[in-house]
Amino acid sequence: MIIGTVGCYTDDDIEMFKVKPGEQDGKNGKGGSGDVVVDNGGKNTGDADLNTMNNNNNNNTGVGEWSDNKTLSPYDDFGTPIxxxxxxxxxxxxxxxxxxxxEYSKLDRIYSYLSSNPGTGVVIEGHCDAKGSDEYNRALGERRALSAKDYLLGKGIADHRIRTVSYGEEKPAASNDDDNSRARNRRDEFIGVTLKK
Known part of the structure; x- marks a missing residue:
C-alpha cells in the first residue's frame, strides 16, 4: 500500500482504506460513509468514497471506490516497470x-544502468521493520528513499528520472520476529521503469 495524506491506497479501483477516527464523514470511525482524500506525493490527488458500515471490529477500515478513476501508484504518470x-x-x-x-556499489550499478539507458528511470521504495509507530516508519522509509535519491542525483542522474515512495512497515521482506529478519526489512528497493514521454 502507498501511504497517502489520510489513507492507504493502491492502483486498484477498489481498495481497503485505513482512516483515523474523526477523519471521515459518518460516525467518527464507528461505521458510516464519507470521503477520504489521498495524495501521491503531490503528483496525483483523488477522492475515494469510504463505507465502513460493515466494519465489525472498529479498526477504521472500509472498502473505498475511486470517484475519479485515476490510477494511483508510484508509477502513475512516471513510467512502466521493466x-x-x-x-x-x-x-x-x-x-x-x-x-x-x-552499500554504495549497489547504487553505483543502478547509476550505471540509468546512465547507459537514457529513456529509463527508477522508483525507490523505502521500507522499515515493524519497530516504531506506523507514522514514524512512513517518515523513516521516506528518508531512506531520499538518501538513495540524493546519492543518484549526486552522481548526475536527473531528478525527473527518480521517484520515491515510502511503504514504512507495510511490505516486509521477512517476518519481524527476530533481529535478522528485521534487518532484512530495513531497506530500499529499486524498480527500473521505462519513462513515459
Missing part, C-alpha cells in the same frame, strides 16, 4: 537513513 530488470536492495542499520559505504 520486466526482468532487478536491482539489489540497499540495507540500513536500525533507525538509520544514512547509507553505509558498503
Amino acid at each position: 520486466s526482468g530488470l532487478t536491482f539489489e536492495p540497499v540495507y540500513f542499520l536500525f533507525d538509520q537513513s544514512v547509507i553505509a559505504t558498503s
